[in-house]
Amino acid sequence: MVTPINELSKHAGEIVTLQGWLYARTDKGKLVFMQVRDGTGIAQCVVFKREVDEQTFESALHLPQESSLIVTGEVRADPRAPGVPGGYELGVKSLQVIQRAAEYPISPKEHGVEFLMDNRHLWIRSSRQWALLRVRATVMRAIRSWLDSQGYVEMSTPVLTPSAAEGTTNLFEVGYFDEKAYLAQTGQLYNEADIFAFNKVYCFGPTFRAEKSKTRRHLTEFWMVEPEMAFCDLDQLLEMEEQFVSFIVQTALHENENELKVLGRDLSKLATITPPFPRVTYDDAVKKLHELREQAQDDEQRQLLEMTWGMDFGAPHEAALTQLYDKPIFVTGFPSAVKAFYMEPYPGRPEVCKSADMLAPEGYGEITGGSERISDPDLLLKRIHEQGLPEAAYRWYIDLRKYGSVPHSGFGLGVERTVAWICGIEHVREASPFPRLLNRLYP
């Protein structure tokens, strides 16, 4: 019977069979140590020369890295046994080689980014990447399972969208028969149509931004989940968001402890991620940034933290601000001028709007962006005109405010940034199986 490696501990003392690939090998004379991975984990398989026939021993001794194999042996607990989860190893009785692999380019040594990215199709086999992408899968499952359990209806939004009303500089253009279409960079407007049919909805899929961004936080193709709720104001939105994000983090923490250990993640920093999250108004954030700027040691940092009311935050501002907290924070009430046209202004203070960005701790930056949407048709039309947007392109969107308009809110959460934060990695490119970046379309 074939046993998955992550269930080895249940079979101590039994004879089991593993199917997998040779991750690493070393030998000590009459003893060969094989690290075998099968997708669920990594297990040490020990071949003693005296316990197997000569052909099996020779085969094990010279087997190249990443060869595919089937190995049978006795499971035994041994605290010296490395692996994931580790602590159990296989005393090999027989070994069947499916294929002797060609010389494998990725050795268990350090490599440069370019080399690893060129070999992304192989790199994903490495234990860190394997762990990271398993956490990603858990995050994606947690997203769906929480929303489904709370009565949200998953409603797909189109990836191919008509010629954008606003600037198209950050949209990917594709041919659509005789016209042009653009790859969607948000499903939000369609979500707003969907809530009037289903009340609480979400879309979840890839999104595309042709930004020439070259930072550790940007991909040109990334996954985003966008929940949208009818009868929901900004305060209710924030409560929902903190429950949602906390659930995602706690699910990863409980289900991927082995993976997070492989990544060397400080688990205590994830355990504290529970509601409520601190709320900071934009006004207060600007004041705090002024204080932080005065405390800054060097001129360069002081220059990066320059801030006047009305400016959008840059990466240095987000990093400095979030370092004051050990949980994600909400920054609410951004200036309307730097935010999208559809955001509801504060009553009596139209220069700020009911927006909320969630900034992750440890400098990981914005992981959600959301707002209460304008529900009044006249105000929406006014804002569209103010921004110089073509009314015709938004006809259906304005329609939504004419037939039973209600206060409603929603947000988008970036999967790769969330995974990068949970896993404690440097760059979002590793949080996607095959990341698309400014200079990267292969493999």
Added chain:
RNA sequence: UCCUCGAUAGCUCAAUGGUAGAGCAACCGGCUGUUAACCGGUAGGUUACUGGUUCGAGUCCAGUUCGAGGAGCCA
């Protein structure tokens, strides 16, 4: 788009303007507990590309290409 840095063996990196080197990986050998083992040996090079300076260029100069880090951009 801007700033900074980089490109030498399959990989990670050395090399005053004067014979191109090491570690790892590969291959051969040794070792019954390895954790990126260790020890001995073998093989491995159009120094990103184009041009220039020089008796002589991996090294200096100019341009190009590619990459990295950061900024900007990110309704």
